[in-house]
Amino acid sequence: MTVIEINGLQKSYKTHRVLEDVTLKVEKGEIFGILGPNGAGKTTAVECMSGLRKPDGGTLRVLGLDPQTQRAELLQRIGTQLQEAALPDAIKVAEALRLYASFYDEPADWRALMDEWGLTEKRRARFGSLSGGWKQRLFIALALVGNPEVVFLDELTTGLDPAARRMTWGLIRDMRDRGVTVVLVTHFMDEAEALCDRIAIIDRGQVVHEGTPGELISKGHTNSLDDAYFALTERTVS
Numbered sequence: 001m002t003v004i005e006i007n008g009l010q011k012s013y014k015t016h017r018v019l020e021d022v023t024l025k026v027e028k029g030e031i032f033g034i035l036g037p038n039g040a041g042k043t044t045a046v047e048c049m050s051g052l053r054k055p056d057g058g059t060l061r062v063l064g065l066d067p068q069t070q071r072a073e074l075l076q077r078i079g080t081q082l083q084e085a086a087l088p089d090a091i092k093v094a095e096a097l098r099l100y101a102s103f104y105d106e107p108a109d110w111r112a113l114m115d116e117w118g119l120t121e122k123r124r125a126r127f128g129s130l131s132g133g134w135k136q137r138l139f140i141a142l143a144l145v146g147n148p149e150v151v152f153l154d155e156l157t158t159g160l161d162p163a164a165r166r167m168t169w170g171l172i173r174d175m176r177d178r179g180v181t182v183v184l185v186t187h188f189m190d191e192a193e194a195l196c197d198r199i200a201i202i203d204r205g206q207v208v209h210e211g212t213p214g215e216l217i218s219k220g221h222t223n224s225l226d227d228a229y230f231a232l233t234e235r236t237v238s
């Protein structure tokens with residue numbers, strides 16, 4: 001079942017055309033990676049999918065809904081990773097989960113979620129006192145508190161130490177195993193190779209390559225996604 005269908009998506013900021021013509025499909029229950037260089041338009045595309053930005057052209061459906069005209073309904077069914085600035089430093093872990101659960105008509109049991117994601121021991125800790133890894137864990141739990149069918153994660157593991165990244169990968173796989181569709185923007189090729197069922201590489205506002213990690217590696221005639229990415233996008237390391 002297709003959960004996200006985008007055709008010819010266009011978006012400009014004033015005169016700067018960021019998305020030229022993005023076309024892609026995301027299927028239910030997959031981890032779908034979006035890769036591409038800085039400024040390629042990855043975040044803009046994800047923001048259009050979650051209704052945060054209004055596209056200038058093309059068609060876009062998420063769970064069969066138009067993110068612009070049916071945003072309220074869509075927000076009840078998707079989860080979006082918060083940016084760090086979205087939470088006040090003084091809020092406690094349990095308070096944040098309870099607060100975000102209150103935004104949804106049919107939220108998950110936030111106490112059970114807190115437990116499942118290992119956050120109970122930190123329930124009285126203030127957000128500002130958490131390390132990066134614990135903050136990410138809380139962001140994942142908050143993205144799931146509305147019982148979403150689709151979750152958007154944008155550079156979730158940036159800034160994490162290797163152990164925290166690995167732990168976060170496990171959490172993302174757990175999400176998929178519960179049937180949640182995950183859209184993951186990342187700059188880490190090892191992460192994309194380890195986690196993603198399918199990947200779209202966006203460059204200069206278009207999907208330039210799409211496929212499973214294995215398909216992209218074969219297409220690039222390389223042995224790793226990292227090498228394939230450079231071969232396929234013809235970018236050189238300066």
Ligand SMILES: Nc1ncnc2c1ncn2[C@@H]1O[C@H](COP(=O)(O)OP(=O)(O)OP(=O)(O)O)[C@@H](O)[C@H]1O
Nearest residue numbers: 013014016018036037038039040041042043044045
């Ligand atoms: N609100 C905005 N107003 C004006 N320009 C913007 C805005 N948001 C993004 N841009 C510009 O649009 C382009 C694409 O940005 P976007 O964040 O979508 O790219 P990205 O692929 O996610 O990049 P990165 O990998 O660096 O996070 C960039 O040139 C950026 O400067």
